[in-house]
Amino acid sequence: MIELNNVSKNFAATPAVSDFSLKIESGAFFVLVGPSGCGKSTVLRMINAMIVPDKGQIEVRGENIRAMEPEKLRRGIGYVIQSAGLFPHWTAADNILAVPRLLKWAPSKCAARLDALVALLRIDPALLKRYPRQLSGGQQQRIGVARALAAEPDIILMDEPFAALDPVSRVALQEELRGIHARSGKTIVFVTHDMDEGLRLATGMAVMNNGRLIQAGTPASILLAPADDFVRDFLGGEGLQLRLLDLVPVRKLMKVGKARSTGTIAAEASLKSAVNLMLARRCSSLGVEDESGARLGEIHLNDIVARRDAS
Amino acid sequence: MPKVHDRVLLALCSLGLAGVFFGGFLSCAPNRLATGVAYPLSNAPAPESGTVMIGLCGLALVSFARGRKFRSFATILAAALILWGSFAGAGHLAALLMQKGPPAARASPGPAFWTLASVAILAIVDAMQRGNFGFFARACIGAAFCAGFFLMAAAGDFDNLSLAREFLNNRGVFVTELLRHLGLVCAAIFFALLIGVPLTMLVLRKKAAAGFVFANLSILQTIPSIALFGVLITPMSKLSEELPFLRALGVDGTGPAPAVLALTLYSLLPLVRGFHTGFSEVAMEVKDAAAAIGFGRRRMFIEIELPLALPALVSGLRVVTIQAIGLASVAALIGAGGLGTFIFQGIGQYALDLVLVGALPVILLALLANLIFEMLLGLARRKL
Numbered sequence: 001m002i003e004l005n006n007v008s009k010n011f012a013a014t015p016a017v018s019d020f021s022l023k024i025e026s027g028a029f030f031v032l033v034g035p036s037g038c039g040k041s042t043v044l045r046m047i048n049a050m051i052v053p054d055k056g057q058i059e060v061r062g063e064n065i066r067a068m069e070p071e072k073l074r075r076g077i078g079y080v081i082q083s084a085g086l087f088p089h090w091t092a093a094d095n096i097l098a099v100p101r102l103l104k105w106a107p108s109k110c111a112a113r114l115d116a117l118v119a120l121l122r123i124d125p126a127l128l129k130r131y132p133r134q135l136s137g138g139q140q141q142r143i144g145v146a147r148a149l150a151a152e153p154d155i156i157l158m159d160e161p162f163a164a165l166d167p168v169s170r171v172a173l174q175e176e177l178r179g180i181h182a183r184s185g186k187t188i189v190f191v192t193h194d195m196d197e198g199l200r201l202a203t204g205m206a207v208m209n210n211g212r213l214i215q216a217g218t219p220a221s222i223l224l225a226p227a228d229d230f231v232r233d234f235l236g237g238e239g240l241q242l243r244l245l246d247l248v249p250v251r252k253l254m255k256v257g258k259a260r261s262t263g264t265i266a267a268e269a270s271l272k273s274a275v276n277l278m279l280a281r282r283c284s285s286l287g288v289e290d291e292s293g294a295r296l297g298e299i300h301l302n303d304i305v306a307r308r309d310a311s
Numbered sequence: 312m313p314k315v316h317d318r319v320l321l322a323l324c325s326l327g328l329a330g331v332f333f334g335g336f337l338s339c340a341p342n343r344l345a346t347g348v349a350y351p352l353s354n355a356p357a358p359e360s361g362t363v364m365i366g367l368c369g370l371a372l373v374s375f376a377r378g379r380k381f382r383s384f385a386t387i388l389a390a391a392l393i394l395w396g397s398f399a400g401a402g403h404l405a406a407l408l409m410q411k412g413p414p415a416a417r418a419s420p421g422p423a424f425w426t427l428a429s430v431a432i433l434a435i436v437d438a439m440q441r442g443n444f445g446f447f448a449r450a451c452i453g454a455a456f457c458a459g460f461f462l463m464a465a466a467g468d469f470d471n472l473s474l475a476r477e478f479l480n481n482r483g484v485f486v487t488e489l490l491r492h493l494g495l496v497c498a499a500i501f502f503a504l505l506i507g508v509p510l511t512m513l514v515l516r517k518k519a520a521a522g523f524v525f526a527n528l529s530i531l532q533t534i535p536s537i538a539l540f541g542v543l544i545t546p547m548s549k550l551s552e553e554l555p556f557l558r559a560l561g562v563d564g565t566g567p568a569p570a571v572l573a574l575t576l577y578s579l580l581p582l583v584r585g586f587h588t589g590f591s592e593v594a595m596e597v598k599d600a601a602a603a604i605g606f607g608r609r610r611m612f613i614e615i616e617l618p619l620a621l622p623a624l625v626s627g628l629r630v631v632t633i634q635a636i637g638l639a640s641v642a643a644l645i646g647a648g649g650l651g652t653f654i655f656q657g658i659g660q661y662a663l664d665l666v667l668v669g670a671l672p673v674i675l676l677a678l679l680a681n682l683i684f685e686m687l688l689g690l691a692r693r694k695l
Contacts, residue, residue: 089619
């Protein structure tokens with residue numbers, strides 16, 4: 001879907017991105033992580049030609065973007081930034097419909113699309129007539145995401161979209177976004193410096209440092225085999241093992257059979273939640289239930305400690 | 312002890328009383344040049360002087376009132392009494408004095424009159440501000456006072472005041488000079504826009520040019536106006552001698568051409584600075600987001616940058632217009648005409664009332680321009 005080949009970009013002699021190659025498959029939720037200033041935003045902005053690379057080639061949907069008109073390319077790619085970047089003199093509804101109107105959609109089609117987006121992102125319709133300054137940060141970002149989705153692009157670029165939100169709005173929007181991705185199969189490229197956020201959302205991931213790609217793969221493969229000390233540190237050093245537990249569902253390690261344990265946990269919950277609950281209850285095993293509440297088996301702390309991750 | 316709720320009113324009221332007791336209300340001289348005799352307010356007919364005193368006492372009492380809305384309305388009413396009393400009082404006292412005096416006698420308003428009028432106007436402005444009056448209410452109140460003034464003038468209430476006499480003597484010329492004044496201002500703004508808009512674009516595109524442009528415009532701005540008008544005489548007359556087509560257009564060392572040129576030069580700095588600030592203060596992330604979702608350059612300018620910069624653009628134009636209205640008075644010195652003509656004539660003849668015939672309309676024009684731009688600014692800010 002998106003392919004970068006040996007891309008480099010310098011800003012006034014300082015290299016921002018060096019010899020960067022990456023392939024993002026269609027339908028991926030691809031997260032670019034790295035510390036501030038590592039060049040991840042530059043990579044993102046090169047995909048929609050906001051920044052033109054000095055060297056290398058970028059293909060979007062199999063087409064070299066250098067050969068495309070930048071405005072046309074951008075209208076086909078959703079874009080969300082940290083501060084939402086809403087137009088302050090337009091109402092929320094006008095903001096959402098910015099791209100469909102650029103594409104000269106008929107008013108009836110715009111109205112129908114607006115209704116669909118309001119339902120999809122659970123936007124209170126009363127907010128639509130308000131101006132951005134009358135909205136909270138979370139509401140603004142919801143409008144920002146709706147604007148990116150409005151013209152039904154198959155690719156969406158997001159540059160630290162939730163970094164400025166309070167934890168509650170952030171998690172709510174992350175869940176919303178994950179759901180939208182799962183249902184729509186859109187390709188999302190998501191930049192963040194927050195490893196937890198990256199692990200929660202990503203199907204594919206790339207770790208960057210100093211303008212270079214350090215490691216790419218699935219979140220689990222990166223967690224299990226960090227390429228070097230930098231990645232290990234960035235993954236949280238001592239916290240790494242706990243993070244790994246977050247990736248594995250209880251279902252994988254439970255023992256089928258009768259359970260004597262008093263506490264119970266859902267089969268789809270992560271091992272991290274299971275350990276958490278055991279610590280809270282001062283016990284070393286928990287009963288496992290499915291969604292309907294039927295007892296499936298039991299999970300033991302010993303099995304978690306002794307596990308070998310197969311994922 | 313009742314509590315004072317509005318100290319401003321009390322202060323204004325004391326100022327008015329001080330004016331009434333220590334300053335002459337009307338000054339009467341046997342002719343234009345002689346020094347006048349001051350007559351206090353108590354010499355004015357009882358109904359008018361009484362009304363003024365009632366109005367002043369009213370202001371004092373209102374300052375103790377608690378309700379904000381009530382205070383605003385009562386203040387405007389009391390101020391209206393003071394205004395009517397002092398205007399009618401001055402007119403009628405002048406009429407009484409003129410009957411007795413010689414034909415060349417002149418009666419002009421004294422310090423007490425001006426103090427009372429300013430106190431009343433300040434009280435009204437303050438009351439509208441505090442009462443949070445909407446634009447429409449303000450316009451209505453303003454219009455009502457103007458209408459009252461013109462009705463009194465039409466009824467001949469002011470005919471015996473020398474200010475009115477000077478105005479009536481010059482009535483024909485007045486309209487011509489007023490139009491000429493407005494013409495100078497409009498021409499200056501037109502040329503300032505013609506030069507200023509491309510200059511703003513240059514300054515916005517090339518950061519390096521900004522320092523150079525602003526430094527030069529600042530130097531222009533610091534030249535005193537009379538000096539600039541004077542300095543332009545020689546090169547402009549040379550130009551008109553050398554180039555006959557310019558002379559055919561009416562360009563000369565004196566007259567409107569150098570005046571418009573000087574006014575244009577003065578307008579450039581505030582205009583370009585205002586426009587520059589307006590556009591550079593459009594948030595970077597908004598422009599970035601617009602570009603990233605596919606706005607082309609022209610679209611971005613028309614739909615994003617222009618509306619967001621509009622308030623600053625209107626503010627810039629307001630500064631320029633008001634400045635040009637004031638400066639255009641000086642243009643009379645180099646024969647460009649305008650309301651300044653009366654001012655300099657009056658100074659030359661030591662006829663202070665004639666000075667006012669020029670100066671008062673300049674002030675009123677500036678206030679009117681300010682009002683119009685306030686309104687436009689309100690429209691431009693509606694959505695921001």
